Amino acid sequence: MSDVDRDHAGAQAWVRAPRSAVAAVFWDISAWHAIWRKIDDVEVLYDDGVHQEFAMGVQRDGRREDVRTIRYRRSDGDIDFFSPQPPPTMTMHNGAWLFESDPALPGSCRVTAHRHYQLIAAADESRAEFLRRRRNYRQQFEERLQAILDCFVDHFATGRCSSSELTV
């Protein structure tokens, strides 16, 4: 498998809160389970305010997945990350949470999610089947990312989450 088998997924949402407040909640990974209900548990292994390592158990497609992720908080609050232990369906997984304020919308912040990942091809899967599965996976992954962002939108608007039951 080569770099051409790497895929990208993304999503975006407007959150009604100042950029600094939104970025701070995204960094506080221990608080995520109250916002994104697919999380079973989180263990923060290291956090010095700029670098963070955590292990997370999360539900995907009705099953628990264990991932370990390392995050880097840039000086402007944007967050880059990679998963040395990616989801079991992937060989690599990294991405970013980007936060952008707009002077025309004071007190609001646009959050953009980026994911770069590489799915594992099954041994008996043809190239055409693999490409079809990658297309489907990307669509479901983007729906999942959008659902996560929508939970943060709800969290800042009402303090609760209305995540739907997604399969990815």
Place this chain on the structure above:
Amino acid sequence: MQITETITIDAPIERAYAAFADLDRWPAILPDTVAVDVSYFDGYNQEFSMTVERPGGEETVRGFRYCRPPLELELVQTTPPPIMTRMSGLWSFAELPEGGTEVNATRRFSLKTPDQGGPAVTEEQFATTLKTILRTNLELFKEAVERE
């Protein structure tokens, strides 16, 4: 506490950067480095562990680096040396107009207190020791790169 050391290497920036970036080369360059294991590397993000010889025995640190060729390597140790609570750092590389590469190494650290297992010296005093180690290591890298 932060310390910085700088050295000039008579080699193109790409070669200087490559020596510091390739952890598999470290045991051949630094005599106190016993073993290195890179458990993850995707071309930018890197996770590693490294075992070094110290007067009190072998120490294994663990951490990750962000590799930004050929300009920067940023380091954080999630498992720092046992006398420290924090250790992070940066190598930056700059081409010199007259040729060669300037390597700037910065380390930020916090020591444990003596009752936590830290050394019986102040951070200022320990910084002097660490600067000497950092200087020695830079000189060893300079020798290795210029010998290529």
